[in-house]
Amino acid sequence: MTFSIHPEQLQQNLVQVLGEQVSEVALSLGEVSIKVPAANYLSVMQTLRDAPDCKFEQLMDLCGMDYSTFGEVGTDGPRFGVVVHLLSVSLNQRVRVMVLCPDDDLPLVDSVNHLWNSANWYEREAFDLYGIVFEGHQDLRRILTDYGFIGHPFRKDFPVSGHVEMRYDAERARVIYEPVSIEPREITPRIIREDKYGGLH
Structure with missing residues (x-):
C-alpha cells in the first residue's frame, strides 16, 4: 500500500528538484502549486514526470485561463495562462x-503532448x-467549435451571444452561417416565498 507524503514535504522536494527553474512553489489549503516561466515550462514538466521524487505519471487535467480582469483586483501580468x-x-x-x-x-507555450498523451485533447x-x-x-x-467558427468563446471579451449562428x-x-439574430433581453427572476418561510414572520 502506498502512503502519500505530507504536502510540506512535497513542497520541499519540489523546491530542491526544480530549483531556479520555477518562480514559486506554494502551499495553500493542503495543495502544492508551482508557477513556472514559459521558457522553462517544458523542462520542468519533463522533470516532474521523470525525477525519482516526483514521478508524476499522469496528466489529469489541463485548461486555459484568461486573466484579463485581474487588473481590476490589483494584479498585473500576462492575460493568458495554462x-x-x-x-x-x-x-x-x-x-x-x-x-x-x-x-x-499570440499566447504560446510548449506542448506536453509527447510527455503525456492525455494532453492531446x-x-x-x-x-x-x-x-x-x-x-x-x-x-x-x-x-x-465548428470548423468555420470565428474567435475563441471562453475569452472574457467574447460576446455572450457570439457573432454568427449556423443552421441547416x-x-x-x-x-x-448568418449573423446572430438573438435580441438581448434582461430577465429578472420573480421570487415567491410562502408565509413564515424559513421562520420569517
Missing part, C-alpha cells in the same frame, strides 16, 4: 502547475476556446 494538474500514482501525490503566456497577442480544447497555441503539438485544431438550410441542402 494550468495543469498532475498525479503520481506510484508516490500518491498531486501538484498543480501554472504557466503564463508571455505574449497576449486538453491542449486542443485550450486552443479552441482561448486561442492558446501549443508549440510542438502534432494536430492542433479546433475540437469543440433544406433548400440549399447545406449548413449556412
Whole structure:
C-alpha cells in the first residue's frame, strides 16, 4: 500500500528538484502549486514526470485561463495562462502547475503532448476556446467549435451571444452561417416565498 507524503514535504522536494527553474512553489489549503516561466515550462514538466521524487505519471487535467480582469483586483501580468494538474500514482501525490503566456497577442507555450498523451485533447480544447497555441503539438485544431467558427468563446471579451449562428438550410441542402439574430433581453427572476418561510414572520 502506498502512503502519500505530507504536502510540506512535497513542497520541499519540489523546491530542491526544480530549483531556479520555477518562480514559486506554494502551499495553500493542503495543495502544492508551482508557477513556472514559459521558457522553462517544458523542462520542468519533463522533470516532474521523470525525477525519482516526483514521478508524476499522469496528466489529469489541463485548461486555459484568461486573466484579463485581474487588473481590476490589483494584479498585473500576462492575460493568458495554462494550468495543469498532475498525479503520481506510484508516490500518491498531486501538484498543480501554472504557466503564463508571455505574449497576449499570440499566447504560446510548449506542448506536453509527447510527455503525456492525455494532453492531446486538453491542449486542443485550450486552443479552441482561448486561442492558446501549443508549440510542438502534432494536430492542433479546433475540437469543440465548428470548423468555420470565428474567435475563441471562453475569452472574457467574447460576446455572450457570439457573432454568427449556423443552421441547416433544406433548400440549399447545406449548413449556412448568418449573423446572430438573438435580441438581448434582461430577465429578472420573480421570487415567491410562502408565509413564515424559513421562520420569517
